[in-house]
Amino acid sequence: MYRRPIFTKILSRTDVKHRMTIPMESFNVFQIPQGKHSKRFVFIDMIDTGRPWSFRCSTRKKDVYPKPVFSSGWIKYVRRKGLREGDQVSFFFVEKDGEEGLRFGVQAQKKLRLLGKDCWTTPF
Structure with a gap:
């Protein structure tokens, strides 16, 4: 499986309470049909x-x-991942061997403070 990063974001309070804002420089990846204002996308949990x-x-x-x-x-x-403000999430293009086309992937990481340093762990 190959993955190419789209963007990584440190989550804000709004991101974990209401909705996640998408950085404008990454918005062109998520094509919404002309005349529409929304579209569903499926992401594979990495x-x-x-x-x-x-x-x-x-x-x-x-x-x-x-x-x-x-x-x-x-x-x-x-909620499923137990994410909080300050945690991060990454989005990817995913290409699996033997499958055609690109898919989207998502991976959450929780921030932990150990011995005075920030460490990242992946929730299940």
């Missing part, structure tokens, strides 16, 4: 044996600045 997660990517309907976010499905993922 740690939890390939479990699929469905997140809705949406933008503002009537604003020049789209401000893309992951909404529906995102908070369920946050």
Whole structure:
């Protein structure tokens, strides 16, 4: 399995309580059809044996600045992984041997402080 990073983000309070904002420089990866303001994307959990997660990517309907976010499905993922403000999540393009096309992957990492240093661990 090959993976190419799309983006990694340290989670804010809004990201873990309501919806996750998507960095604008990565928004072009998540193509929403013309005339629509949202689309569901399936992400393969890179740690939890390939479990699929469905997140809705949406933008503002009537604003020049789209401000893309992951909404529906995102908070369920946050709760399942026990994520908090300061933890991080990474998104990838995933290519499996023998399968055609790219898929999306997601991986959460929890921040731990050990002996005065920040360490990252993957929740299941």
